[in-house]
Amino acid sequence: MTKDRFPIAIEAAAADPRLRPSIYPEPFASMMEGRVKHPLGDLFGLANFGVNLTRLAPGAVSALRHAHARQDEFIYILDGTPTLVTDAGETPLAPGMCAGFKAGTGDGHHLVNNGDTQVVYLEIGDRTPGDAAIYPDDDIAAEQTPDGKWRFLHKDGTPY
Numbered sequence: 625m626t627k628d629r630f631p632i633a634i635e636a637a638a639a640d641p642r643l644r645p646s647i648y649p650e651p652f653a654s655m656m657e658g659r660v661k662h663p664l665g666d667l668f669g670l671a672n673f674g675v676n677l678t679r680l681a682p683g684a685v686s687a688l689r690h691a692h693a694r695q696d697e698f699i700y701i702l703d704g705t706p707t708l709v710t711d712a713g714e715t716p717l718a719p720g721m722c723a724g725f726k727a728g729t730g731d732g733h734h735l736v737n738n739g740d741t742q743v744v745y746l747e748i749g750d751r752t753p754g755d756a757a758i759y760p761d762d763d764i765a766a767e768q769t770p771d772g773k774w775r776f777l778h779k780d781g782t783p784y
Contacts, residue, residue: 630668636677639664648688649776649784652764658684658737661747673750680706680743686735688764693756697725697749699735704743706735711760727752732760 639662646656658681665675680686689709700722708715708723710733717723717735725733737743757766764784765777776784 634664634667636662636664639667639677642676647774648764652688652762655685655688658682659686665748671751673748676747678745678747680704680735680737680745682737682740682742684737684743686747688759689732689734689761690757690759690766691725691730691732692727692749693758694727694752695750695755696727697733697747699723699748700746702744702746704737704741704745705739706737706743706745709734709736727755730758732758 642661642663645659645661646653648656660679662677662679663674664677665673678686686706701717701719703719706717708717711731715723723733725731735743735745751772753768753770753772755768759765763779765779766774767777769775778784
């Protein structure tokens, strides 16, 4: 497959997992143990939004609890029973349920798999440039550089 040729369709579960499990700096990257993302949107050359088929092993989390300044996010649960954690507290989810996270609200969110079976869900997010993310529970903040990469800082502004 060349850069200009994309598949017409694929079996989502057969998509290769992301090579690097997390872009977080340590000690946060290690906290993503048990999370596997299969980028789907990239396989089709999608530029305006991303789609991942994500799997969480028992005890795993989707991300650090975070909120985006400019990018909306949406999740759809396919299998398992994760717990959605937001500023409002914990909400149990089940297959067929979905949740959306509007940019700019500051309401941190993530999924936790407290069960004993794997959780599988789709995550969809837009790719609005110039985004930033806050992490209310951890000493970390993120900002997107002009080239679209993420830069991580301590909350006092010093880089990781």
